[in-house]
Amino acid sequence: VPKAVSDHRALLDDPAIDAIVICSSTDTHARFVEDAAAAGKHIFCEKPIDQDLATIDRALGAVREAGVKLQVGFNRRFDTNFARVRQAVASGEIGEPHLLHIISRDPAPPPLAYIKVSGGIFLDMTIHDFDMAQFLIGDEVDEIHTAxxxxxxxxxxxxxxxxxxxxxxxxxxxxxxVIDNSRRAVYGYDQRAEVLGSKGAVSTANNFPNSAVISGPDAVRRDLPLNFFIERYTESFIAEMNAFIDAVASGGPVPVTGEDARVPVVMAIAARKSHDEHRPVRLCEVA
Amino acid sequence: VPKAVSDHRALLDDPAIDAIVICSSTDTHARFVEDAAAAGKHIFCEKPIDQDLATIDRALGAVREAGVKLQVGFNRRFDTNFARVRQAVASGEIGEPHLLHIISRDPAPPPLAYIKVSGGIFLDMTIHDFDMAQFLIGDEVDEIHTAxxxxxxxxxxxxxxxxxxxxxxxxxxxxxxVIDNSRRAVYGYDQRAEVLGSKGAVSTANNFPNSAVISGPDAVRRDLPLNFFIERYTESFIAEMNAFIDAVASGGPVPVTGEDARVPVVMAIAARKSHDEHRPVRLCEVA
Amino acid sequence: VPKAVSDHRALLDDPAIDAIVICSSTDTHARFVEDAAAAGKHIFCEKPIDQDLATIDRALGAVREAGVKLQVGFNRRFDTNFARVRQAVASGEIGEPHLLHIISRDPAPPPLAYIKVSGGIFLDMTIHDFDMAQFLIGDEVDEIHTAxxxxxxxxxxxxxxxxxxxxxxxxxxxxxxVIDNSRRAVYGYDQRAEVLGSKGAVSTANNFPNSAVISGPDAVRRDLPLNFFIERYTESFIAEMNAFIDAVASGGPVPVTGEDARVPVVMAIAARKSHDEHRPVRLCEVA
Amino acid sequence: VPKAVSDHRALLDDPAIDAIVICSSTDTHARFVEDAAAAGKHIFCEKPIDQDLATIDRALGAVREAGVKLQVGFNRRFDTNFARVRQAVASGEIGEPHLLHIISRDPAPPPLAYIKVSGGIFLDMTIHDFDMAQFLIGDEVDEIHTAxxxxxxxxxxxxxxxxxxxxxxxxxxxxxxVIDNSRRAVYGYDQRAEVLGSKGAVSTANNFPNSAVISGPDAVRRDLPLNFFIERYTESFIAEMNAFIDAVASGGPVPVTGEDARVPVVMAIAARKSHDEHRPVRLCEVA
Incomplete structure (x- = not known):
């Protein structure tokens, strides 16, 4: 049902609408979640719900009270590479996990104006990696040290x-x-993960626009990896939305809950605190 | 405009329809092409137009006479791997081409019943590789030897x-x-190309469902390549259809014409003749 | 026992010497083999024994008569990559072999003066690939077609x-x-093999001086493969000589006999004849 | 000059000997270095000189006083993969370095009896990676945090x-x-490095016994990487010894000095202290 309205309340009042998708600017997420919950709509909300834990908790309370579903947009869980790493861990294919690496580098930093309101690299960029870390290992992080x-x-x-x-x-x-972050990898978006376990290891490489290898007089080379998230994660965006629709249609649970999405915010706050205080920080100190 | 009719003539008579897509069984292609041309519709037809050159020529004549566009479904030209090989040749990136390899193996043979009406491996399977060979090199084949x-x-x-x-x-x-064909590669669909030129070489690998590498106690392994054409060539099917729609909408030329599509049929006939007569066969002997 | 003499007969007369290694120019091989056999020495001879079958047969006759061992220098059989392909075929790891590819390209052609006395590309260059083909498949070639x-x-x-x-x-x-030969691959020595079998496939890649991958703003690249046979086949030269020494010391059979080494010469003659007569040629026509 | 003696002093008294190689157990290194220096011999000593900084400093003092050359056995600097990474950093090929990863995992832990006298994982195993880290970046480490x-x-x-x-x-x-260490990677010796710089990145892979890839009905796989240091670093052991011989023969500087070799011991002590005290530790605290 395509519909354009100037005020989001018009959508929420429409009884033909079961669910809404929030992909507005971050500072509006929590309010829209609360309004949608109050209207009894299921909600898909882009990450993060908010940069502030109290605000998140109020929104999550509204969702719980209304009994609606809330899925948060940690799309990378639906990427076939990362899903395969998770499968290798969850199935026992590589035994008990011991060591995790996540490489997550952007091709170039965002504009300074954006950086100033982004909440900082940990809330803006690493937040995806924090979610991925817990998703891949299937356990909670207890302590963080930032260099x-x-x-x-x-x-x-x-x-x-x-x-x-x-x-x-x-x-x-x-x-x-360990999570490796850089705001600039000149060769493009670098998105990899690796887990060493007691029975083996699993690692993923970047995705490329083609598999062609050119052997010339100076080097053997290939084209750069897919440049940024739109190209790299196209299929995962579709898959996460399909999963949300399935959950709403079937009445089953959503794959990424509001509670799941709260933890990376805690981790981001702890990561910054570790940097500021130059020491390891436990999540329970900030949660 | 979604529309289902029991007789294709009902579609052809509908003035709201500009173009039709023929993906029925091969023995109906030529007749449908002629009917559609007579009705003034632009045509996208799955390959091959027919297994018989005279029938193809009659259909192409009808298309020419009607002045409509005909695009034939050699979708692999739109695959990003093969398109990159073509670009490396066409742009001079690898200099003048000298040697070409096409590996094209199916994961398993089709049912015997299908094989009996398929026209044989050269018309049914190699026909894609014959088209690819000419597309990649940008020149016509003069002689064929089959082992x-x-x-x-x-x-x-x-x-x-x-x-x-x-x-x-x-x-x-x-x-x-050289084209390498097998009806059964137990590891899945094998679709590769390589060109050696005076200034370098280009080669492509298979496409995989993910990039994960699992290192275990016995081997370093990855999941099998995409199994067959639906998965492997999904994006190319979409791209070829978009190209057809663009050509119809813009009035420009189609990227794969009926004349382009006739040549691989000639090559298939020559390849079988070479096998039967145990000697190299020139295309001018059968064209 | 290091020893330098101006006439090879001085070596052959020395009773302290059990075996000799012939790596002089090709036109002297057969004579030296015959002399060494007559002196009762075991012989390692660089390939080919001669370009002429009658001359080869006379030398092989002398070896048989003298009851000495003769090993011919088809070193590539001792290369770990090609040996692994052979193992995959011989062990049944890939089932019954169906299709074989050998890519064998030199980085640059030899001087024209050398080409004029080389016996032609098939006797000079492809001869290694002819030996490899039979080694990998473990069967004899019956017919050859050259393009x-x-x-x-x-x-x-x-x-x-x-x-x-x-x-x-x-x-x-x-x-x-199929054997793919070129006298010039600008990216260096290209030495690969691939076999498709009923239960799988095996393929090898080139060897590189290091495994480093450099991701820059324009491409992901690596250094060129090892440039030519000295670097590429160093270990195989040592391994073949060790195998010869072992055979002499233990009295066991040599891994590459004079009879093994005769066949690639027959294949080279057939390959040229196929080119000249523009038809497939059976080996029994020239053997 | 091959020579076997029951007391090392017999070697040191031999005026025909210019240089000695110490590869005895670690607890004898410092004493042998001092004795050799006193005898005026150039010295190649396996790493580490000792686990105790004061003992190392006394040995280095003896070397300086005697004016002899001392090279310590950090062989990995001579490995072609790591040397290529260093070259990419030193030459500016990847710009200014930002982030470094070293993966260094043994195939299996040593016997417990050895572990008890090894000085601990940081002095026994990570010491190579500490040296590599400084070698690759070309700068000193200031602070260490251990998890x-x-x-x-x-x-x-x-x-x-x-x-x-x-x-x-x-x-x-x-x-x-970041250095990633594990005493057990079931797939074999894992020795990789990666550097992200302002103009690109360089990364290395493991070395394999062959390049063969086997595609079967269940997976695409290859043989395990070289299992342990003897196979993996064969060439680097030869290269480091050649470099030492060259330095002695030419009178030039050795590529890995005693002072170079002292730093990784400091780092190992700091790494353990960081673990014990659960905080980042600066090297100046322990040096």
């Missing part, structure tokens, strides 16, 4: 943010992980 | 067909090529 | 030779194979 | 050691690095 700096653009540092980081995670089950 | 046998299933031989072949091509410009 | 041309350098054609070829092989057991 | 645990074998923990670790490094120039 970070400004290497890409001094203006990012002047804006109070960081652009390069190695974030060490200690999971409750003892697994150790 | 073939029955290795996959004796019943295919009893039905008068072959299931395994190496077909050598000599192009008018001197380039040499 | 060849001059694409690298017209002067090679003027010297009566060819520089680019696709040679189709039909084995006695029905297997079909 | 480690016992996941492979509880007996290792009972012996007071660790078997799995992620060690974060902050270099003086701001570069951030």
């Amino acid at each position: 970070a700096g400004v290497m890409v653009d001094p203006a990012i540092g002047e804006a109070g943010d960081l652009d390069t980081a190695l974030i060490t995670l200690r999971f409750a089950n003892g697994v150790l992980g | 073939a046998g029955v290795m996959v299933d004796p019943a295919i031989g009893e039905a008068g067909d072959l299931d395994t072949a190496l077909i050598t091509l000599r192009f008018a410009n001197g380039v040499l090529g | 060849a041309g001059v694409m690298v350098d017209p002067a090679i054609g003027e010297a009566g030779d060819l520089d680019t070829a696709l040679i189709t092989l039909r084995f006695a057991n029905g297997v079909l194979g | 480690a645990g016992v996941m492979v074998d509880p007996a290792i923990g009972e012996a007071g050691d660790l078997d799995t670790a992620l060690i974060t490094l902050r270099f003086a120039n701001g570069v951030l690095g």
